[in-house]
Amino acid sequence: MQNIIDQYTSEIKAFTAAKAEELESFRIKFLGTKGIIKDLFEQFKTVSSDEKRTFGKVLNQFKQLAEARYEEVKEGLGSATADTKSDIDLTLPGDGLEVGSRHPLSLVRNEIIDIFKRLGFVVAEGPEIEDDWHNFSALNFPEEHPARDMQDTFFIRKGDKEQGDIALRTHTSSVQVRMMENGKPPFRAIMPGRVYRNEAISARAHCFFHQVEGLYVDENVSFSDLKQTLYHFVQELYGEGTKVRFRPSYFPFTEPSAEMDISCTICKGSGCNMCKYSGWVEILGCGMVDPNVLENCGIDSKKYTGFAFGMGMERIANLKYVIRDLRLFSENDVRFLKQFQTEII
Template sequence: MLDKIQDLLREVDAVVVNSKEDLEKFRLKFISRKGLLNELFDEFKTVPNEQKKAVGQELNKLKNLAEQKLRDFTEALEQSAGSADANKGLDLTLPVAPNFAGTVHPLTLTRQRILEIFARMGFNHEDGPEVETDWYNFTALNFAENHPAREMQDTFFVEKKDVQKDDVLLRTHTSNVQVRLMEHKKPPIRSVMLGRVYRNEAISARAHCQFHQIEGLYVDKNVSFKDLKDTLYHFAKEMFGQDTKIRLRPSYFPFTEPSAEIDISCFICKGSGCNICKHTGWVEIAGSGMVDPNVLENSGIDSEEYTGFAFGMGIERITMLRYGVRDLRLFFENDVRFLRQFEGA
């Protein structure tokens, strides 16, 4: 039996497989249930006990070799087939595929344009934390503890404290930067604050739970409502073109008095009415007003000596008007087909 095993060892070692048919023949001959290996294991039962150890070692050696050969042949054929499939139909004479460069996001383009316009008017850029305390986000801005105006903005709270002004939350507007700026800087102050804000709102074509906002603050002696109006009028003309119409509507904000909403003529429908302008022909782009004296005093500025104005607007709303985008959700989906439309913008 040892001689038979040695002959099979040499035969298995010399086998060459070039196709799936050869592989199947190899398997059937040596490893299948009716193969030579199974026949040898059946014959092994008749080997005298004193020879079982030596014969068993050689028989296991043959089995391991045959199984290893089967694995090696199978892997080699699969790799060969994969390489052939990969090259199938490949035309090496075709030109190389173009390398598409990335594009600047439309929100970034709008942000850069807004900062450029206000920089020419003498406004510098300030920044602040997105995770904020209730004091900077509400209380210092003249929101009383039980003031109904707090309900205007659904807030994401990070941590509730025993004292309300110490609550930790995601800022609902960039006005928190205004308070921090007035605390640490003496007037005159002329700054814009731009960043991401968060509100617990249903996501739709016109709203999102996160968006970008820019706010402006000008505090100095003898600042008037006319200064606010002229600033926003100049911004609208620079941002949307000289034909843009603008209107101011009386409104209410806890941190400004008097207050006004700023509307511009809808760029998408040209005033005829669409889902963006709610079929009115006008789109609200900003809230504004004269800084409430209480806000100045909360920030350590003498309201008898200084006055100021503030305004805030959403970057997404401006971008939608600027590029004719009808669905705000597109800005957050990172769809390459959408983003490539802004190449060279």
């Protein structure tokens, strides 16, 4: 053991390093878990009791010598590295960081929420996987309604009458049902979220998209309240002067029902391919909540009335940013997303 210590002592004292790799090799050789000093300590266990005190002192001095030399060379190497960097011109401008942007659907969603919050609406959310009751039955969908067909709905489980079906929600109206079941009027809320329908993907349709639905239930709520609320929303979103019209329609969960059109924001009503040269674009469906829906949720339809509406966020974004292909919203094409860098809020 003494011969080994004598052999490497001179090597340690003479050690120098010009590169960090050389210093690391020295550390591994002498101070590593499989290095010379570790091996010497293992051999020290076999030394007789009479010699342990003498050899222990020598071994500790050898270890301290290696550690001190390692730190000394390391410090000198660090100083040399710092000197080589002293020529760097710190006054030069740095490399700029590329600015990100929010997704156009996020921008539209935030703007819609902000408009309705100023009218006293709160935001409500619910599960994307729903049972038949909340997605269909409570909303007055009859058993034979086309929306229940496999061609329109992504069913997770087809159950019997007792179990019921489980499916990906086809609209956020299910959140309205949950809200009315678990609370008491008045309700004034909007429900933004993702929905799913079994449709072929194209420039005008997708198997998933985003909706914002609204609900207002209280005493003496009228269709006039619905019209004024939506008229205010359109003026805030698309600017004053945007024209609005209501057309009679049908939805199982509202009566009377209507679809709302606005004057085309692209051609300003003169006619283009976006509005099919009519000057008008349909943006949402709405109506007075059907009394059956209120009763299904445990609300007295003779005391309370309400209105509901629903719109697709993609359609709103299409008109606001002149985006003609729905697939762009979900393809994460950086070239497309970069166009919204100025929209950071």
